Amino acid sequence: MGSQPKFSRIEAVVTTYLIRRLLWLIPVILVVGAVTFILMHNTPGGPWDTDPERRQVDASTVQSLESFYGLDKPLWRQFFAYMIGDFNNKGEFVCGLPCGNFGPSYRQRGVPVQAILFSPPEGEDGEMRPWYYSRFGYSLRLGLIALVIAISIGIPLGAIAALKQNTIVDYVSLLVATAGVSLPGFVIAIFLIIIFASWLDWVDVVPRSWDEIRVWILPAVVLGFGTLAFTARLMRTSMLEVLRQDYIRTARAKGLAEWAVVIVHMVKNALIPVITILGPSLASLVTGSFIIETMFAFPGMGRAYVQAIGQRDYSMIMGTTIIFAVLVAIANLSVDFIYVLVDPRIRLDE
């Protein structure tokens, strides 16, 4: 212990690292955008194609719409218009992605993609509902409920498994964890739907309204199952490590009650690695839900994406892909931030 560690230097290193990671987001979004843009523009059809089932758009309207959205410009300029923004024919600046402008939907004419995803639909009595009734809001709420279920079951399950290592409790929780981590969500969904909806008849598979909390349980459990399993496994490993630490022996030696040893000294310390996965888990729960949302006919962003695929609504597909990609990138980045925050060995406040 010759010299004091230089916290300011560590702080500088960490900050530089985080800034570099943050800047790295820009090329990632550009590449994701470019790949999506190129692939989308190789597909047949356009936003104003005549669709016999819909109201026809006449030629002059198409022309003004195209000039408004800049679709009459060369491809490279359209790309920059989409990713950054561009001046339209009237000389007004139309901002692109940075302002949250994802362009017009190909199928829901006249409605921009961001409105479909982030604006709530009008209620039955015609008044605006709060923002969390939007597609994104529904997905976010489902993701949050799934996360709450996952951690409130996963953490105790992992902790108990570690405390009762190599007993039947441990093996059962390990089996659940292995199944939950390796099996895809939609397979678990099918099993749970058949058990709880078909055989036991406890819930409807496709509920009529999502205003009741009861109907959220099944999709949230299905969605959170993977995270639950992963949390339990991580918690078990982390607890087993903590169990052997000297400070646990010290706590017991000074006569602390066993529950206090477990809660204050074991669980609290074992939680550190578990906390780091919460951010990315939430992102994966919000974004990775398109299959489950479709199965339960859930009015979220994932189902909108799947519907857009079915309808070949290319701008909607592109916009949602970019949103998903950004969310995943931010989630991955958040791991580093959270790790810095919870790990006392890296101090930024000095």
Place this chain on the structure above:
Amino acid sequence: MTAHPAVSQTIASFGEATKAKTPNQEAIERLMRNKASVMGFFVILLFILVAIFARVLSPHDPLEITSGQKYLPPMWIKETPGGKASNPDYPLGTDSLGRDVLSRVIFGARVSMVVGFVPTLVIVVIGTLVGMVAGYLGGRWDNLLMRLTDVIYAFPDLLFFIIVMVSLRDSWLGQFMNGMFLLFISLAVVNWVGVARLVRGQVLSLKQKEFIEAARAIGVRTPRIMTHHLLPNTLGVIIVLIAFRVPGLIITEAILGYLGLGLRPPANSDSMFVTSWGGLLLEGQSAINAQPWILLGPAICIALVVLAFTFLGDGLRDALDPRMRGTK
């Protein structure tokens, strides 16, 4: 270069006395002791056989439409609320067009096995080659590889597959081999980087080892070092990776099939690839309230295959590298 007879005899008797095992034999023995892995291996073997002999095993033509036999329940349900009785000819019931579900599940195994194994082989060959070159030679190529993997990692893979399948499905590429070829390409494009990164990491640490230095010192050429020294020492990691990658690809195919972006419906009944488990889930989804059992067959198959690979993969990892036990 023949050894003295007495010497070789001594060596032979010495080997017999101690029953020396090669590391590979030891690894196989360790694997055989792991019951879950052995079971996983046999489940996978079973599905491979089902995939190969699908035409012989399936009781009906998977495309044969029987009118008046729509939505028959499986054999464990005597009669549906709608008054349809099960028919022992159709053990898993029939779908919306009266096609035999069991035969379709059997043919689905074919697609899943091919989608699991074929792209994996391509991925492993390309990934190993690139990873080895980048790791061993280092420098500019290594940098390029790492930047490339960063970008590909950042693109959520499922979204990439969806975008590719949506935009290229109707092109000639997407129609080739009922769309299987496009699926292979998009799976390979994303997944080879993971292998390359892993192999690169292994090579980086092996590069510092004495036996590589020794080989270099006696003038062994780079290609030979790669094939005779680096490759055998990374093989264990690659085998474990294959065991975990195959089920991942099977799941991806099932998801794409479920989204209606998988295999195209075959043009004629002689087609090799008729339907996939994901496609069956999509067909069953429309009747999830009334006839949920249509989903059961493909769901159980996917679960069995994925768990079998997980257990085999865990066993292989423990057997090939005892130090990695319990990690993932």
